[in-house]
Amino acid sequence: MPPTADSSNRSDPSSERSTLASIRRLHPYVRTALPRLVGGLVASLGASLMALSIPAVLRWVTDGPLTEGVREHDWSGLIWSVVLVAVLGAGEAGLILLRRTLVMFPGTRVEAGMRMALFRHLQDLPVAFHDRWPGGQLLSRIMGDLGLLRRWLVFGVLQLVVSFVTIVVGVGLLVATGGWLGIIFLCGSIPVTILAFRFSSKYRRISRLSQDQSGDLATTVEESVHGIRVLKAFGRGPAALDQFTDQAEGLRETEIRKATTDAGLTTALRVIPEVTQGIALVVGTYLVASGDMTLGTLVAFFATAQVINGPVVDLGMTLSMTLNARTAVDRFFEVMDTVNPLTDPAAPADVPAVTLGQAAHAGGHVAFRDVTFRYDDAARPVLDHVDLELPPGTTTALVGLTGSGKSTLAMLPPRLFDVTDGVVEVDGVDVRDMTRAQVRERVAVAFEDPTLFSASVRDNVLLGVSDTLPAAEREALLTQALEVAQAQFVADLPDGADTRIGEEGMSLSGGQRQRLALARAIAARPRVLVLDDPLSALDVTTEEAVTARLRDVLVATTTLVIAHRPSTVALADRVAVLQGGRITAVGTHHDLLASDPHYRYIISSLEDDYEAHEHDHGPDQRDDQNEGALS
Ligand SMILES: Nc1ncnc2c1ncn2[C@@H]1O[C@H](COP(=O)(O)OP(=O)(O)OP(=O)(O)O)[C@@H](O)[C@H]1O
Known part of the structure; x- marks a missing residue:
């Protein structure tokens, strides 16, 4: 437990030590x-x-x-x-x-x-x-x-x-x-x-x-x-x-x-x-x-x-x-003194370095094999013997009730957490056998809550792109990533991509921030793209446009998208259902609708939530506001 004023009076190892020591x-x-x-x-x-x-x-x-x-x-x-x-x-x-x-x-x-x-x-x-x-x-x-x-x-x-x-x-x-x-x-x-x-x-x-x-x-x-x-x-x-x-x-x-x-x-x-x-x-x-x-x-x-x-x-x-x-x-x-348990292995796996060009066109096979995950302070595991394959180049939507462990599962391929048991593999190699740099070359993530830094739009979007890449290539990646993420609003900002965005991008609307965070994940041109509901602030039309362009550009990229809206699910090649800490069904949206009662229940509750939300906010209102935020 981290020390706070409440815990300062409890005994800790440092209090046993002499001042000199x-x-x-x-x-x-x-x-x-x-x-x-x-x-x-x-x-x-x-x-x-x-x-x-x-x-x-x-x-x-x-x-x-x-x-x-x-x-x-x-x-x-x-x-x-x-x-x-x-x-x-x-x-x-x-x-x-x-x-x-x-x-x-x-x-x-x-x-x-x-x-x-x-x-x-x-x-x-x-x-x-x-x-x-x-x-x-x-x-x-x-x-x-x-x-x-x-x-x-x-x-x-x-x-x-x-x-x-x-x-x-x-x-x-x-x-x-x-x-x-x-x-x-x-x-x-x-x-x-x-x-x-x-x-x-x-x-x-x-x-x-x-x-x-x-x-x-x-x-x-x-x-x-x-x-x-x-x-x-x-x-x-x-x-x-x-x-x-x-x-x-x-x-x-x-x-x-x-x-x-x-x-x-x-x-x-x-x-x-x-x-x-x-x-x-x-x-x-x-x-x-x-x-x-x-x-x-x-x-x-x-x-x-x-x-x-x-x-x-x-x-x-x-x-x-x-x-x-x-x-x-x-x-x-x-x-x-806090030891980092997520370190690079002493003898990393002999995996080829990934260049940006290759990344989008090769590999990207992800496998969760008998994965169990428990948070340090939790009594029970969130994921319990999960098995899931993400074939190269496919888009898989992960659905489940709230708190079922979707975000937790999404954090395992990029090694934000390590499994408690089992293995997560990318292209047949346990992610724990790769250095963190090797993992990051292959896997990029965009979260629902987008964090932007006090820097230009360009620097924020090209965060995962090597500084050594020629300027023209970096610029091309920026343009393409912004276009795929439907972030054309950047051109209307006072200094275009050079506009400094405030602390955590606060001067941008939620939808604009999400699109820049998505552009950042796309610009890295990963083999595996993990999207933790990063399109939640977009209207359905924009979401559809983003997904369609994602497919065009990242042809061979394997995408795992956590879905909270029926529209997101419909855009995926296949859907995996997470229930009780396990993957209980994998199939197309239509097959699962026909065969899986839990899936039908999830989809109907997602529809209810979505309709309630749209009723309150209106589909276009949100993004209209977004576009006007800086104008
Ligand atoms: N850092 C953490 N430490 C301990 N428990 C956590 C932590 N993060 C999440 N949990 C717990 O793990 C469970 C799964 O959380 P997770 O965020 O993965 O669910 P989810 O399916 O993504 O939920 P939602 O759809 O609401 O986003 C929850 O019971 C949550 O309370």
Whole structure:
């Protein structure tokens, strides 16, 4: 189950892992950037050590040149001390600048590399994964989490190491040079350590919840923008707003909990060193007064304590950044660790490469042999020992009651899902023995719900056509595909085939979008064409014209068409009936009408549905509207 805010509190393998172990998993992505990151770290440490050495100089100045200079009116030692402190300060500033220069570019490169790796993996993962994972959760990982990780890489990780080293070296110096004062300071670090540990485990949980809630919020935005027409049509805008408000409020509360937890630690980290220094001041003053400590040692003690103070106070921020980064790493790997079960075989079948010309004229024999298919989370199989042959060059209509598994069956030849049992063959070869590229060369699909991308009509239609094909051939394929799909409306678009169509082709009507999606499947010139009811938004006349032209152009193409209308069934050479997860009859429309009662029942219900639909919408009205959509 994909993680959402609801599931963030459940135990998952990543929560068992230590923060260090989680972050170590970044190694392959940061490997090339490591030299510069380490360079940045060395520069930071250098800057910090320079800051720490300034108190030693102050101590020497106070006990030496300053005391003696005042006594003997000789200021030369003092001038040299000022120069030395200025050089150390300038050196510190220079090293900080060097650190920023060194780490900025590798940080952005790591972020871009991880973003590309995640997107590549998402593209590779099967449909089943995308069915389960909400879009917003993926979006928040690819954008928010990786941005967070970059900020931690260029700032947080260095700050964490430098703070740690500064505190350890500084406290060591205090203990070594400050005697009792050092021990008082060391005692102060005990509650700081305990609080930091407590904070880590609490903050980690809240950080995870907050990042998952951001993902859920992104999902709600995505769904409501995507479904804006439905929300408006049903007046559900206020309900969507309520849902969004609840989620946004939940995220706000979590952010407040996060900030409160952070503030609690930061306050403690401010108060504890101040109290410690107050005690040290009292004890130090007594020691100087009693002659057990020089004034220079006391000044150096407080100057060093001051240098340590900064990293101690920043510890809360550095720790929270690190824990947020850890959550981002865990969320990144939740996707990256998902194994794709639909991979290419180690030794693919030796099938000849298909060129576009060949595709339409050779082969295309499809066979489902004893195929069983069950969705991962389903109790029973949808397809149960299905046997079906699609002879080359034929058009087979697949009919069945709603939910009988037609779309599921149609997803098997293009390997959008793999069978649970049995075999699906194309030209005698199990599709699992071919690479996915080999399968895609042979099988093209058009779905009822056509997805178009934010690109020109040309790019959308030629999506499945190789870029290496000469421009003239690509153009010829485009023209023919548009003509077969009866998509002449493209010529009337403002820039013809170069017109950019909006996100998901939203500026086109349903029928126009369907025809472009169909043209895309046709332009690929496949041996096998799977049409999952892609003509449902067309009127019967247009559907008939499309089917007739399909037959002319894709003479040898084997077509499997899922039919929801009697007209579609009538256009097929043969019909296969899917019932109870099995193919119960195959024959011509007329033979089945005469011999198969279930078929007669399906056809009469399709007719009823169709008549009801036409009564509501009218046959031509829909397409008239379609044609006018962009004019
Ligand atoms: N991704 C999925 N995960 C789990 N079950 C699914 C999934 N997709 C479909 N199903 C279930 O599988 C069964 C068959 O669905 P399918 O979409 O293949 O039917 P269909 O015959 O195409 O239906 P329709 O004619 O209504 O489009 C249904 O019971 C459906 O709920």
